[in-house]
Amino acid sequence: MSTVTFLGHAGIAVGGAAFRLLADPWLAPTGAFLGAWHQYPRNDHLDARGVLDADWVAVSHEHLDHFDPWAIGRLPGRTRILIPKYPGPVFRERMVAAAGSRQVIEIPAWEKFPLDNKGSWITAIPELSPMCHDAAFLVVVDGRAVLHCNDARLTAAQARRAKHLAGGRLDVMALQASGASWHPICYEYPPAEMAEVSRGKRVSKLRAAQRLVRQTGPELAVPFAGPPCFLDPEVARLNWVLDQETGAFCDPEMATRWLRERLPSQYWEHFLPGDALDLDTGAITRDPVSAGFSYSDAFRPEYLERYAADRAATVQGVLAGFPEPGPGLFDRFAAHFDYLGGLSDYFRGRIDMTVRFEITGPHGGVWDVAFSPGGVKVGEAAPGAATDYRVTTAGRWLDAVLTGRIAWEDLLISFRLALYRDPDVYNDHLVGLLKHANAPALAAVEEYETGRDETERIIVQYAGRSFDIARYCPHAGEDLSVGAVVRDGQVHCLAHNFAYDLATGKCVNARSADLAIRHPLT
Numbered sequence: 001m002s003t004v005t006f007l008g009h010a011g012i013a014v015g016g017a018a019f020r021l022l023a024d025p026w027l028a029p030t031g032a033f034l035g036a037w038h039q040y041p042r043n044d045h046l047d048a049r050g051v052l053d054a055d056w057v058a059v060s061h062e063h064l065d066h067f068d069p070w071a072i073g074r075l076p077g078r079t080r081i082l083i084p085k086y087p088g089p090v091f092r093e094r095m096v097a098a099a100g101s102r103q104v105i106e107i108p109a110w111e112k113f114p115l116d117n118k119g120s121w122i123t124a125i126p127e128l129s130p131m132c133h134d135a136a137f138l139v140v141v142d143g144r145a146v147l148h149c150n151d152a153r154l155t156a157a158q159a160r161r162a163k164h165l166a167g168g169r170l171d172v173m174a175l176q177a178s179g180a181s182w183h184p185i186c187y188e189y190p191p192a193e194m195a196e197v198s199r200g201k202r203v204s205k206l207r208a209a210q211r212l213v214r215q216t217g218p219e220l221a222v223p224f225a226g227p228p229c230f231l232d233p234e235v236a237r238l239n240w241v242l243d244q245e246t247g248a249f250c251d252p253e254m255a256t257r258w259l260r261e262r263l264p265s266q267y268w269e270h271f272l273p274g275d276a277l278d279l280d281t282g283a284i285t286r287d288p289v290s291a292g293f294s295y296s297d298a299f300r301p302e303y304l305e306r307y308a309a310d311r312a313a314t315v316q317g318v319l320a321g322f323p324e325p326g327p328g329l330f331d332r333f334a335a336h337f338d339y340l341g342g343l344s345d346y347f348r349g350r351i352d353m354t355v356r357f358e359i360t361g362p363h364g365g366v367w368d369v370a371f372s373p374g375g376v377k378v379g380e381a382a383p384g385a386a387t388d389y390r391v392t393t394a395g396r397w398l399d400a401v402l403t404g405r406i407a408w409e410d411l412l413i414s415f416r417l418a419l420y421r422d423p424d425v426y427n428d429h430l431v432g433l434l435k436h437a438n439a440p441a442l443a444a445v446e447e448y449e450t451g452r453d454e455t456e457r458i459i460v461q462y463a464g465r466s467f468d469i470a471r472y473c474p475h476a477g478e479d480l481s482v483g484a485v486v487r488d489g490q491v492h493c494l495a496h497n498f499a500y501d502l503a504t505g506k507c508v509n510a511r512s513a514d515l516a517i518r519h520p521l522t
Contacts, residue, residue, distance in 0.1 A: 002142045002280055004172060007051060008043030008273035009065055010150050010225035012174070016141040018116035021056040023137055023148050028070035029311070031231070033414035034397065034406070035318035037065055037180075040229035040242070040251075041293040042307055043273035048074065056115060058082040058122060060135045060150040062091040064410060065228065069098040082107055084124035084135040088441025090407075091133060109135075110165075118142065125162060127152050128477035130444040131432050138162045144279040147218065149175040151225060153208065153495050156215035156482045163216055171279050173218035177209045177255035178226035182412050185241055185248055188420045198241070198248035204497050206250060206258050211494055213259070213266060215482060220267050220282075223255035231308040232315045235415055239304060244297055251295040325399035329363040332402045334378040337369050340433055341376025344442040346450075349373040350429035350511065353388040356381055361395035371430075389430070393417035408434035426510035428475065449474070454516045460502075462486050467502050468518040475512045491515060 003015040011025040027048050031038040052074050059067050059081065072081070072095070081099050083091060085106040095104050107113050112121040120142060126135040134152040138145065145166035147159070154162075163170050184197040213221045227249035230238045241248040250258070252270035260268045271277070274287025293303070341348055351371040358366050366381040381387075397416055400406045411417060412434075421427075436442055454470040458481045461467075469491065473480055478495035485492050490499045490508060499508050500515035507514070 001278060002144045003276055003278055004146060005276040006224070006271035006273060007046065008039045008041065009228070010060075010148075010174075010176070011043075012146075012148060013051065013054070014139050014141050014146060016116065016120055018118055019055040019120070019141075020053070021058060021115065021122070021139065021141075022051070022054045023058045023139070024060055024066040024150055025051065025057070025071050026065050026068045027051065028068050029314055030070065030318050031311070031315070032064035032068070032228075033410055034322070034400075034416055035232055035315045036230060036235045036414040036416055037228035038231050038307070038311065039273075040227060041272060041290060041303075045289045046274055052076070052079075054079055056080055056082060056122075058124075058137050058139075059095065060084065060124075060137060060148075060152065061133050062094055062407075063151065063413065065226075066150060067091075067095065067098075072098040072102075073100065075099075075102060077101060080105060082113065082122065082124075084109065084126055084133075086126070086133050086441070087130050087444035088133070088436055088438045090436070090438055090441070110161075112165075115139075115141070123165070125152065125154060125158055128155060128158070128448075129475065130441065130448050131428065132476065133436075133441075136162070138166060140166055141279070144171045145169060146171060146279075147173045147216075149173070149225075151176050153476075154212065155478050155495065156212060157479050159212055159216040163218075170216065170218035172220050172222060172277070173213065173216060174222040174224050175209055175212065176225035177205060177223035177259070178249045178251065179205045180226045180228060180249055180413070182415060182417075182419065183426070185238055186412075186415055186417060186419045188418060195246060198246065200497075201248055202250055204494070206255060208494050209255070210259055210262055211483065214263060217266075220269060220277075221259070223250075223252045223259065223268070223270055227251060229304060229307070230415070231304070231311050232319070233308075236304075236308065238415055239300075242295075242300060244295065253295040322396045322400055322405075324362045325395045327363055329359070329395055329399065329402075330365060330367060333357070333359075333367060333398065336402050337376055337378050340437060341371065343437070343439050344433070344446065345373070346446040347429050347433045347442055348376065351427060351433065353427065353430070354386070355389045355391065355430065356387040357398075358390065358392040359395050359398055360392070364395045364398075388421060388423075389427070390420040391417060392419075408437065428510060428512065449513060452477075452513075460484075460486050460491065462489060462502055469502075469505075470516040473498065474515055475507075475510070 005013040009026045012023050014021045080103045085108045107124045114121050122139045124135045136149040136152040147170050230236050244254045256268050256270045272290035274290050276285045354370045356368050368381045370377040456471040458471045459466050473493040475498045478493050483494050492499045505514040505517040
């Protein structure tokens with residue numbers, strides 16, 4: 001019998017005749033991202049020792065709600081750990097450190113890795129652009145296929161290729177429908193604008209899931225992989241994002257309802273921690289503890305209050321591990337950005353902006369980092385100096401980044417900071433530099449972005465005119481023939497919501513390479 005047991009968030013256990021595989025189990029009672037994120041609903045009623053008794057563990061990427069060192073460190077010594085092969089070394093190095101003596105194996109994209117001697121296998125499917133170190137896993141167990149998308153925003157072509165590779169049938173396709181980025185919730189938007197941006201993010205995420213499932217046609221589609229909740233008082237105010245009507249993130253129940261209305265012929269279901277699916281019969285066994293949970297707005301306040309009380313001492317223990325920094329914080333900050341600025345001329349030129357850091361607490365200050373094609377300048381903020389981006393955070397969190405205890409992206413996703421940008425335009429290369437912070441990964445992005453083949457074209461219509469455009473989005477390679485809409489004189493890529501002006505090809509809501517557009521044909 002082949003089974004999938006859902007562990008909460010993006011975690012699943014796949015059981016076959018000859019092996020047991022876990023994918024992205026997040027079980028740590030300490031939560032993730034500086035104790036800010038916690039599993040929602042909680043999954044600590046599961047028998048962690050029993051869950052972790054696995055032959056294989058596959059971890060898709062280094063975000064700490066997927067890569068859980070607490071769980072990795074409690075695996076049996078025999079367990080082998082599978083990760084995608086990314087251009088940079090950081091994820092591999094972090095996993096090897098957490099794995100101890102356990103074997104860590106990198107899987108190249110699309111290569112079948114055998115899980116037994118009976119024909120079962122797994123492969124990794126990374127996002128097209130190496131800017132994003134996210135990947136899906138396709139697992140074929142005893143002839144049944146599970147496409148575990150994690151956080152990866154696959155293109156329609158990738159999902160269809162996965163289905164073909166699995167023999168033309170996907171028994172289960174689990175995909176993220178919630179999102180949990182620091183935009184917009186960490187930004188300083190007025191309330192009305194925050195509500196409008198949040199609505200747009202939520203609908204965009206759901207439409208992307210709808211489009212991908214429609215193009216793929218799995219037997220069962222499962223919205224999963226979030227959202228988290230926030231239990232520490234410092235970030236608990238952010239739980240508004242869980243509101244089912246106005247929040248920035250979608251829970252699986254709400255997502256399932258929305259998607260079922262729009263694709264009624266598709267079989268949809270959502271699962272809670274401990275729920276199990278028999279892949280042979282389709283029978284679902286519900287976990288008796290999780291059965292008492294509800295995502296409803298009425299249920300949530302009391303549930304989170306109890307949950308926060310239960311985790312309070314644990315969260316305080318996490319925070320106590322990050323003391324205030326000593327003297328010399330600015331000198332280390334300046335050296336850090338001097339190093340980052342020397343990693344890639346391409347990234348530095350694409351950023352081309354000044355970022356202000358307002359660091360609170362002992363030994364903090366207000367410091368500007370000016371990126372330009374010629375180099376990076378770091379210094380005390382000059383009165384009245386114009387800046388494009390502002391980051392406000394505590395010195396102890398910055399210190400953790402500078403000492404290598406956490407990555408910049410860990411801090412961003414922790415939501416323990418405030419952000420502001422003017423103009424309100426996303427700079428993918430700034431985030432990419434902070435996220436990767438190593439030369440091989442940045443070089444892979446440069447090669448991808450400068451080596452795109454724009455000879456394949458499509459024709460789109462707007463206002464009675466025809467436009468000849470490149471078929472693939474210049475940002476992350478989405479096939480615009482199936483993954484875009486044209487409205488208001490713009491091509492909107494549905495994968496990451498980048499919008500390109502049909503008159504000029506310029507991206508209007510982010511710093512991105514231009515979309516190659518030829519003049520109207522009619």
